[in-house]
Amino acid sequence: MSDPRYADRTSRPKTVERTIAVCFTVSLLSTVGFAATYWQTGPDMLLGVFFAMIFLGMGVGVIAWGKYLMPQGPFVEERHPLTTTEEDKQEFAEAFGRGADSIKRRKLLGKLFVAVNGVFAIALIIPLRSLLGAKTPGSELYHTNFGKGTRLVTVNGEPVTLAALDVGGAQTVFPEGYVGSATGQTILIRPQTTPLVTKPGRETWSPAGYLAFSKVCTHAGCPVGLYLQEFKELLCPCHQSVFDVSTGATQVFGPAPRPLPQLPLAVNSQGYLVSQHDYDEPIGPGFWSRGALWNGHNS
Amino acid sequence: MKKAIIPILIVVGVVLFGSAGAFAFNVTQLPPSQSTPGESFTYPSLSLSSSSITQGKVLFDENCASCHGVEANGATGLAPPLLGVGPATIDFWVSTGRMPLEQSAIQPNVHPDRFTRSQTLDIVKYVSSLDARAGPPIPVVNTKRGNLAQGANIFALNCAGCHVITGVGDALADSTFAPSLALANPTLIGEAVRTGPGNMPIFDTTQITPAQLNSLARYVTYLTKRPQDAGGAGLGHVGPVAEGFVALFFGVGILMLVAYWIGDRTPDPRIEEHNE
Amino acid sequence: MNLSAPDFGHEVRFGMDTIANMGVFRVRKMDRVNVSTRREDGQEPRFESHERTYEPRVSPSSANSNKAIAAVPRWVDDRLTLAKGGKTFLNKIFPDHWSFMLGEISLYSFIILLATGVYLTFFFVPSGHMVLYHGPYKPLWGQHVSEAYMSTVNLSLDTRFGLLMRQMHHWAADIFIAAAVVHMCRVFFTGAFRRPREINWMIGLTLMLLAIVNGFLGYSIPDDLVSGTGLRIAFSIFESIPIVGNWLGYAVFGGPYPGNGDVIFRFYIAHVLILPLLILGLIGAHMGMMVYQKHTQFPGPGRTNKNVVGAPMFPTFMAKTTGYFFVIVGVIALMGALFQINPIWLYGQYIPYKVSYAVQPDWYMGWLDGALRIMPSWELHLPGHMIPNVFFPAVLFPGLTFNILYAWPFIERKFSKAPDIEHHLLDRPRDNPKRTGLGVGVLTFYFMLFGASSTDVLANMFHVSLNTVLWFFRFAVFIVPVIVGFAAFQLAHEMKEGPQDLGKRKRHNIVVRSAQGGYSTIPVEGRPGDGHGEPEPEVLNPEVLHPEVLHPEVLGEPLHADLPL
Structure with missing residues (x-):
């Protein structure tokens, strides 16, 4: 017996194949219809329907191919755990501590740095003030x-x-x-x-x-x-x-x-x-x- | 495999049905560039000269007098006096079939005409003859003289608030409704504008001139008889609510069914296997 | 189709209809009737077990063509050394369950949005500058309209393919967010947001938020009467924010309402550049994280917390997903061709003093509009200051909504008694009745709010008083979710406690009449996917398994430990 995990998932592969072929043909014919409609300045709605049928024919066909004529498995993949070793964690913490230490030791600089960042944020907001245009909220509200x-x-x-x-x-x-x-x-x-x-x-x-x-x-x-x-x-x-x-x-x-x-x-x-x-x-x-x-x- | 074919057939069927629908749409819908709809509208005869007061009195006594009184001076709490309201008012209420009132409601419903046009005009002539005061006459509306753009402008400013920008009507407060304008003809539009039936405000000739009324009637006729639904089915012209339902239940619904076809269900682990 | 019974000496034939009409047995059409394993001595049928050996997959005849095909990856690998990653990629497993496809609707709708949106930018003029209309739509002739509005009308009525593209764009936007909501429901009700996927849950929520905002921006920029009214409400909502409200409103609109006309261009650039970039980036993160953490899966035979069972990326999933993309494009194109959406030429240009009744936002803003409508007429007055009415339903309420959703994985963690391990096996909704009941209730609440956003349309449609409809929603918005949520809880609870095969796909049976006239049924051989006699999964990507770093305390013991296959 052949491997069922790779077998067609249908007992009538020929019928499915033919159906898929019909779908693809619908798609192809719709392309022709689409071009013809455009060429003949047909109504836009018809253009849209042909446009839709190009994709629907193709889509249904490809899905059917994938569902019935391709290996369905089941296949299994092992999951890697989303954790790391204790060593890695240790080294990560150390690498972080290395920087944190040298920042902590310079208290004044650290505080100034925070202050500068705060001011910097304000400086970024000021240009946005121009968005208000000529008016700030005032008497026209009242x-x-x-x-x-x-x-x-x-x-x-x-x-x-x-x-x-x-x-x-x-x-x-x-x-x-x-x-x-x-x-x-x-x-x-x-x-x-x-x-x-x-x-x-x-x-x-x-x-x-x-x-x-x-x-x-x-x-x-x-x-x-x-x-x-x-x-x-x-x-x-x-x-x-x-x-x-x-x-x-x-x-x-x-x-x-x-x-x-x-x-x-x-x-x-x-x-x-x-x-x-x-x-x-x-x-x-x-x-x-x-x-x-x-x-x-x-x- | 049968199972494979059915969904495919369904989808293909939907596609073919859809394209057939598109053809159908296309047949029923005139391209926008062809003659502007609303221009060739025939409106009812306005001539009261040939109407008969005696015939009108018979009809009035049979259909109206029980509430409005034989003298047409109304009954408190039951029916308003009709003396001096003018031909436009009488014509509007009778010709839309809102009167005679079928049942007591806050807002009378529209009914198909119970009277022929000439009968209606008989009643109008009779009631108008009862009082010397002249209310608004039946307006002469000629949509051919109207200007679509002017009409659209007036409609958006004065009418769309209640009747919706697409003229489909909507519910107002306390069981009242702004009716859909789909049934309105130019004369009715004119009468409604001039007399303000029910809760509708009155627009006199200083606010909407006769020329503007022509434009308004032309635009409303255009909007309701031949809206330019270039994009397909109009979905009732009620805006994003209908569109949302179509997107949710048609669009996402179909796509979920396709997903259900593509995918599988996972076997239940708790079922005992039937293997030996 | 006729079924032939096994050889009992006579041949008994049944028409398919005859069997179906017997009404006792659930019989489905069968594709193959394989009763050859039935023993001749008439004992119970025996089915093949999984421990069978299979023939080699590659038959000698196809070896040559395979060799030619194999040359391609070889050539690529010789230059880019992609073999390892490529192999893992092509072997990536996607679970088969259909509900895993829902997020793809959103993803592919977004691609459609990008494509159609780019097309629209070729024609749309993002300017609030007022001009005299000239174009194909007669009722607008000579009216003062903005360039944004005029270009939208003209690209709809005067540009071939323009209207189709615009309608596809709009439908795709509606479907994008709708599918995102459905996808989010799947994630919620199956508990897929639990450790280790909390961050991806939050990214997904951010995507939802950005999509809603971007949808509103896109809805606003044509500058038509309906969307303009929405903009007016948006300004009022900005204004209602304490302290900074007016400044915010002025900044967005360029001055007091209606602003200096810049709002169209500002919304436009946010709509076509800033937000799409953010969304694109977050979609990348969303999917990258999914690939890295791998899919969740429903429990089932062979499915454990430590593996993923399904079909491989190539070719099976690739075919399915590509096909699905095409179908989504097709369905949206069909909607764009057949259903008119947002016919702005009928609506006219937005002018601050003009208004239409029945104005609603697009559906994804409906819950906010509904909240605005059912809000009682309260506002908060403080000495010298006030908090306006709209602040509560339009700022506070959505703020709470999204904050609670962001925090949900952690809230549930706090109240859950389950061990704090990685969860890769999903709950079925019935497995956690409390979560299911709560989720259904909350969903109903928002759906009722959506309904409340169309009180006037509903009142008109059913011809009842608008006031009645509003009062109905004022109560129903709170009562209905409790009832529906409780019903869902009860249903899940009973399904959990009830018969084991509740809701299970039935196994096909063959009805056989013996020569003596008695009936018996024989279950047919299982097929992949229906859960009976599934073949043993083939292991792909085995080398990712690192037994030395397996942490049982994190992965835990699988809920349904390797069931006998």
Whole structure:
């Protein structure tokens, strides 16, 4: 009897051989099809399918070859233990001690060397400072470009009048001169035609029922672009925080930890909607020093 | 050996099936360079002139009056008054089959049309005749005059937040849903934009001008009727979630099956051998 | 196919179907029916034992061709003296078990990523510079888009093969990380991370971490609406880190959000150069260490803690693995051709005030997104300072996750009662029900978080309230893993205690009807791999055995000491 460890792992080597040959032929034909498709500017998807079939035919054939027509063993290999002799360990420790001794003996030099390395690391960090660009974290974290009497403008830069929205309407607005501003983006909504006092102290903030809230979610900063006019709720598309407009965009559902800041609105003498002053608090998600530098209104 | 052939046949079959699929895809999908889809859309007649108020009253009394009242002035807690809401609102709710309400739900479901187009317009004409105040009329939307790029821009700014950038719709808070736009036609798009059905905000003509509305309707039609799925099956256009499932269960799944074919299992050491 | 019974005077034939339909015996199709060893006196069948002698492998007829083949290695050795190493290499043993192939999916996906990625760099412009779109996609005509976005759209729609390459790249990335997770599960549930492989476990984890980060970078650089929203969240996560948060965010983005546009290029260079180099280096270390320490193996006949049993590198494993590589390329190419992934032309350019609903990250970030979603609306206020909400699910939680995973081999060591020896024989999941139960529970936890990252899509699909779905996940994320983990523990426990051949591949039987009409079954001769009558392994690379340095206290007594073959 022949050695079964080297025997074909099939009783029908001929059939397997033929099947493998078919696979390889599929691969070859696919190459032709691939070239033809490319030449005839066929659809890219067909190109991809032929491309895939080149590899699949080849792969299946080669695997079958390896699995059925090659020695399967079992073969065994001894494992070498992942340890060394006691002597080696001793010598390794000695070699290490040789250096450690001479370093230990010069205490002052050793300490200085450590200090130099520390300073060196700082020196490496300093160039990274340039990554910040022109700005270091500062006032822009706390303020937007809304100020006293800043007109609200649409995405096209047109100032917004009291006729801008029907009841139930919503529109994205920006401080004039800063269209597209990531921090100044504000959602203007109109739940009713009469002033809507969302919180005590905000009696004058909603002329003709217009309300404006920062569009930057207080959770992770996504634009809160979804206004449910019947429920008078704003919904953040990223993590589904829900804000109740009529109580000052307080968070009523989801992970957002704070209400959306409300922009105090007024109507100027030309009839345009303007901000009374900047947002009362930093807009957007929290950060470490959010409460530190903030001191009241920005005029 | 039979065992060898079966997996090979399976894989070869998958390959052939795949290529057949590719042909099928190719047949059903127009190359992008050919005529822009959405341009040749026919939209329903908007003419109310030929509609009959008397016919509308019959339909209204049969289907609507039980909730909205014979006078169409609504019932508190049951149905809103319809006086002065305008033809666009009535047409939107009736022609999408959301009204008459089938069952009490927070958000009515879309139903295939229960009324013919002319019946719907009869109802619209009758209800509009009840009040002198003129609500938004049925907008005339002409997608041929629209500009795709302008429409795409407006869609991304105003619509994608709820309806998803691919127009497939999604769930909003408290059992409400932004519906898929797949069924929308230009007139319906216009009506929805102008009247803000349900929780949808209202966009009036200062915010989205009639010309912009044409563009928007053209883009939405383009996006939903013939999205340019150049890369193959669209996987529902819901983004990375569907893609992740395909990668995990189709991609890695198939590759694990192949690994199972390539490899073996190790004999159990605790089984007594059957040798003599 | 018909079976012929041994000669009992009559010949009784059964159709295969007849036997299968009897339903009593598990009969599988047989390739060879060898009952010739049955004794004529009708006693129990006798099977050949392993102590048989085999004919020499090389028959005289093939000696000449072998001589010609042998000239090649000889020629190489004469110049490079590779004989010794080459022999060891070609003789390296790979265990046959299928689960050892899972890591290869990752490895080969990475090769595909490199190849397709290089192709993409020929067309992609890593720039946040805004230009007016011109190209084949009409809805973008005249829109302001970044060069990164425009080049990605154009390489997708206007470059032959470009979209296929891009989709293959993206699918390969998804599969790369998915297969890494599956591979990691195999390593975890079989205890392959134990001494001496703790370092390789940690390298593997680092690879996973780098792959996830690099996946996110690659997902971000096309600058489309969906990925841009992800970038916005990433900035918020940077910002949430105490003390250095803002500085970190500014440094990455080049200023306050959305930065000065450099972020595209910075992510690009990290995506195509820095991280791939790190990953490549660590893959080298990962595999080098595996070669040096040799494979683990499942216990079985002849498999001890001191050897590796399987098939040699050349030619058997080489053929299988090469074929597998081709199949992986083929499957990923097929997916790239048939399934659309990340159609950014439909999404449009990212603008900070535009947003789409149903925005999710790629699946491997899903667990983080899910954690962000189910987090209650808390944040920590300190005098003058605060720790924002996102810090807990997006910084603290992944930090804990990876630290615990890094420390796991040492944690388990501390609580394990097993001797502190080298473990080269694997546990089957049932052998260690506690580990299995815990692992399944933790895996379920992360899978539930992945589910929570698509609350809106699920709510829409099943038409239930979004709020209900979120509340469901807020509880289910913690409850379901406990139930599933306990079930897994119980199952493993009972399999361990239960019948010995539970889950065992059945041995083929032949049903024989005697002339008198009675039935009997005869187990067929074993074949390699099914664990019955396996031939005695041939020893390869014998000289690596150094009996003088064998340390029984390290290798220990094998769990299943040389079983009788």
